[in-house]
Amino acid sequence: MELSIFSHDHFMREAFKEAQRAFDADEIPVGAIVVCDNKIIARAHNLTERLNDVTAHAEMQAITSAANYLGGKYLNECTLYVTLEPCVMCAGAIAWAQLGKLVYGAPDTKRGFNLLTENKVLHPKTEVIAGMLSEECGEIIKLFFQKKR
């Protein structure tokens, strides 16, 4: 039996805090955390502007950080919480990491990996839960782009 002390909602709120940090830093507000055995082992938010680096998505950093913490590159015992549906790049990284579970918030209808309907990008064993805290996670991104206009 899987021991679930904290709920998906609880952890997604932690990922959302990271999105808020991105917002405050004038970055597209996406946040991610990695959880292993009910413990947060990595936290990250989008840093593409500050680092001048298109690869600095929240998920990429969270995966690198979690692997660093665990001392191994596979995250099959981990859950990644991310406030936005991962893009193709991040989904590719999630596949290489053989992630155990992916929980994401708002859908990304323009860049999300689900656009690749013909091909499974993720590892076949990765469980996916979509739409967790979707409204808040989507709203902060809308707000960000409204502010930019």
Place this chain on the structure above:
Amino acid sequence: MELSIFSHDHFMREAFKEAQRAFDADEIPVGAIVVCDNKIIARAHNLTERLNDVTAHAEMQAITSAANYLGGKYLNECTLYVTLEPCVMCAGAIAWAQLGKLVYGAPDTKRGFNLLTENKVLHPKTEVIAGMLSEECGEIIKLFFQKKR
């Protein structure tokens, strides 16, 4: 008129040197360079084992390094030479970087981005040249896996 002092073959041989460095370091031998105005501005090879990080593909590092050199995150004036067809993750990063030109060596029939036949992963403006120095680039990978058996 585009000024081409060095040929694609020349630059792919430089990427191949990076693949050889990966081989010597017991990493899956894939190498990449980024060229801008006939000048190599980034070099990288696969470091997934040493860094314990699935995201440390040659292309990802080369993109990060090139953007760092240029001080901007878009590589629309750059050519990326990579010895192996990029995977989905790297193709996603190449798309975000709006890369000008992608020149790759050997095909990757298991993990290459061309498996996503139904969807264009790359930016529409990215020119692609496939099969440059394909034999050597493929051979070194075969050799690596033979050595591992």
